[in-house]
Amino acid sequence: MTAPVEARRLTKRYGTLTAVDNLDLCVQPGEIYGFLGPNGAGKTTTLRMLLGLIRPTSGEVRLFGRAPGRLDGVGALIEGPAFYPYLTGRDNLRVMARHAGVAPARVAAVLDQVELTVRAGDRYATYSLGMKQRLGVAATLLKDPRLIVLDEPTNGLDPAGMADMRLLVRRLGAAGCTVLLSSHLMTEVQELCDRVGVIAAGRLVAESTVAELRGEPGLRLVAAPAGRCRGTGPKPARPARRPGHRRRSATHRAPRPALPS
Amino acid sequence: MHSPRRLSRSGDATRLADDIRAETTKLVRRPAIWALLAIAIGLSLTFTYLIPYAGYAGGTGGPRADRGLAALLPDQLVGNSIGGLPVFLGALMLILGVLAVGSEYASGTWKTVVTQDPARLRVYAAKLVTVCLAALAGVLAVFAVGAVASIAVALAESRTMTWPGAGDLLAGVGAGWLIAAMWTVLGALSGIALRGVALPVGLGLVWLLAVQNLLALIAAPLLGWVAQLQKALPGPHAGSLVAALGASGDTPGVEARVSGDRAALIVGGYLLVFAAAGDALLRRRDIL
Numbered sequence: 342m343t344a345p346v347e348a349r350r351l352t353k354r355y356g357t358l359t360a361v362d363n364l365d366l367c368v369q370p371g372e373i374y375g376f377l378g379p380n381g382a383g384k385t386t387t388l389r390m391l392l393g394l395i396r397p398t399s400g401e402v403r404l405f406g407r408a409p410g411r412l413d414g415v416g417a418l419i420e421g422p423a424f425y426p427y428l429t430g431r432d433n434l435r436v437m438a439r440h441a442g443v444a445p446a447r448v449a450a451v452l453d454q455v456e457l458t459v460r461a462g463d464r465y466a467t468y469s470l471g472m473k474q475r476l477g478v479a480a481t482l483l484k485d486p487r488l489i490v491l492d493e494p495t496n497g498l499d500p501a502g503m504a505d506m507r508l509l510v511r512r513l514g515a516a517g518c519t520v521l522l523s524s525h526l527m528t529e530v531q532e533l534c535d536r537v538g539v540i541a542a543g544r545l546v547a548e549s550t551v552a553e554l555r556g557e558p559g560l561r562l563v564a565a566p567a568g569r570c571r572g573t574g575p576k577p578a579r580p581a582r583r584p585g586h587r588r589r590s591a592t593h594r595a596p597r598p599a600l601p602s
Numbered sequence: 603m604h605s606p607r608r609l610s611r612s613g614d615a616t617r618l619a620d621d622i623r624a625e626t627t628k629l630v631r632r633p634a635i636w637a638l639l640a641i642a643i644g645l646s647l648t649f650t651y652l653i654p655y656a657g658y659a660g661g662t663g664g665p666r667a668d669r670g671l672a673a674l675l676p677d678q679l680v681g682n683s684i685g686g687l688p689v690f691l692g693a694l695m696l697i698l699g700v701l702a703v704g705s706e707y708a709s710g711t712w713k714t715v716v717t718q719d720p721a722r723l724r725v726y727a728a729k730l731v732t733v734c735l736a737a738l739a740g741v742l743a744v745f746a747v748g749a750v751a752s753i754a755v756a757l758a759e760s761r762t763m764t765w766p767g768a769g770d771l772l773a774g775v776g777a778g779w780l781i782a783a784m785w786t787v788l789g790a791l792s793g794i795a796l797r798g799v800a801l802p803v804g805l806g807l808v809w810l811l812a813v814q815n816l817l818a819l820i821a822a823p824l825l826g827w828v829a830q831l832q833k834a835l836p837g838p839h840a841g842s843l844v845a846a847l848g849a850s851g852d853t854p855g856v857e858a859r860v861s862g863d864r865a866a867l868i869v870g871g872y873l874l875v876f877a878a879a880g881d882a883l884l885r886r887r888d889i890l
């Protein structure tokens with residue numbers, strides 16, 4: 342099985358600013374991968390490039406081995422939900438289901454999954470932040486995806502909403518869906534993910550399994566732009582320590598992740 | 603979550619039809635679109651029938667009084683219905699195009715749409731098909747309301763009703779649709795180029811309602827090259843096309859400068875150029 346996400350030497354420059362710098366990323370089938378980094382690190386920019394929303398300055402992206410522009414089986418919520426304010430939540434999803442080429446009958450199911458059925462008949466403009474976020478997640482589920490990309494999915498949610506969201510992500514993972522999730526919260530990533538990549542100033546500075554993360558004082562640091570997709574099997578039952586492209590000791594350009602843990 | 607049950611249907615034509623249905627829902631459920639239609643009908647009724655008829659009935663003279671009653675009867679339906687398209691109905695059509703496309707930027711929904719269907723060209727084509735059909739509906743509505751108004755005038759003044767021939771009617775609706783579609787697609791293009799709604803609507807209106815007139819009335823008589831340049835613009839060609847089909851020269855923007863056929867060809871050419879330019883921009887640019 343080909344890797345759901347594979348990016349090589351991905352770079353995006355805006356004028357003199359390098360938002361993403363030679364980033365290598367590989368997410369294995371069935372994995373919940375956490376993409377961790379502070380504000381402005383380049384998480385959203387990377388995810389946008391993966392989905393073909395923005396064009397990389399250089400580098401390559403493959404989703405399930407396909408060039409960008411093919412997103413069947415891929416659901417994504419990038420930087421907050423966006424819908425038509427004058428339509429109801431349900432009609433917004435119907436419209437998106439049509440765009441996705443998915444039977445409108447699917448709408449009821451995804452509304453149920455995010456527990457928004459009761460308010461689905463209200464206009465999107467009247468939704469609270471958390472309800473908007475839930476609708477955004479519902480839209481990512483329309484295609485019954487094999488890969489879900491969630492950019493800070495717990496943004497704007499209250500503690501109960503966050504717990505719901507995490508439960509949903511776990512369920513997706515348990516059902517065999519690959520999840521790529523960005524966050525600035527170490528705790529969230531630790532709680533949810535199998536593997537974590539830390540991005541700072543556009544570079545992937547560390548990559549580790551959560552087990553490693555828990556057992557060690559610091560993250561393993563990426564020595565060089567590496568992270569090739571190697572193993573292509575499903576995720577191991579217990580995340581194993583993987584040899585190779587990571588170096589244990591800190592390097593000067595890979596400081597400690599400036600994140601709460 | 604992932605199951606072998608695949609819900610997506612295949613086939614490009616099916617997907618295009620799905621996108622068109624999505625776009626239709628967005629348009630039809632949007633109150634602003636209905637407000638535009640109501641304004642289009644209200645303006646044409648007021649300026650083509652109500653005010654001229656009030657002028658005629660009151661016998662007060664005024665710039666259009668010479669047209670008199672004859673201009674309000676059913677046989678003038680074609681010219682009366684499309685006469686507004688070079689300027690004020692055109693402005694409303696432009697707003698329609700901006701709303702349909704620019705709103706995707708304003709509400710940030712492009713990313714939601716293109717993660718569902720990443721074929722930007724297909725989504726854009728669906729948008730153009732939908733707004734052009736909406737433009738046709740607008741043109742037909744103006745014809746229908748005009749027909750009713752002219753019947754009312756004929757009955758009130760006890761005149762015999764002569765209707766335009768079917769061929770003239772068809773040509774009128776076709777030409778009206780062509781012009782309406784051109785402005786609508788220009789609106790779509792400006793929505794993409796300026797990534798929003800407010801600025802393209804503002805600039806579009808300034809162009810259609812002010813700059814076109816300034817060029818025609820002030821600059822063209824003074825400078826030969828402006829006169830030449832002006833002849834190449836879409837507005838004057840729309841004006842020539844409706845003039846060839848019987849629109850009154852009293853209406854702003856209506857003036858026979860070139861033949862109807864030539865004008866239709868050029869308006870059609872602008873339509874295609876605007877559509878292609880929008881596609882090129884949308885495809886090339888990042889979606890944020």
Ligand SMILES: Nc1ncnc2c1ncn2[C@@H]1O[C@H](COP(=O)(O)OP(=O)(O)OP(=O)(O)O)[C@@H](O)[C@H]1O
Nearest residue numbers: 355358360378379380381382383384385386387525
């Ligand atoms: N369209 C753009 N034009 C110019 N600079 C941009 C653009 N988009 C992103 N950037 C810059 O790229 C850098 C990375 O931004 P990005 O949105 O990817 O960060 P992020 O990791 O998602 O941050 P956050 O956690 O705040 O969402 C930032 O410095 C940002 O200002």
Ligand SMILES: [Mg+2]
Nearest residue numbers: 384385420492
């Ligand atoms: Mg971000």
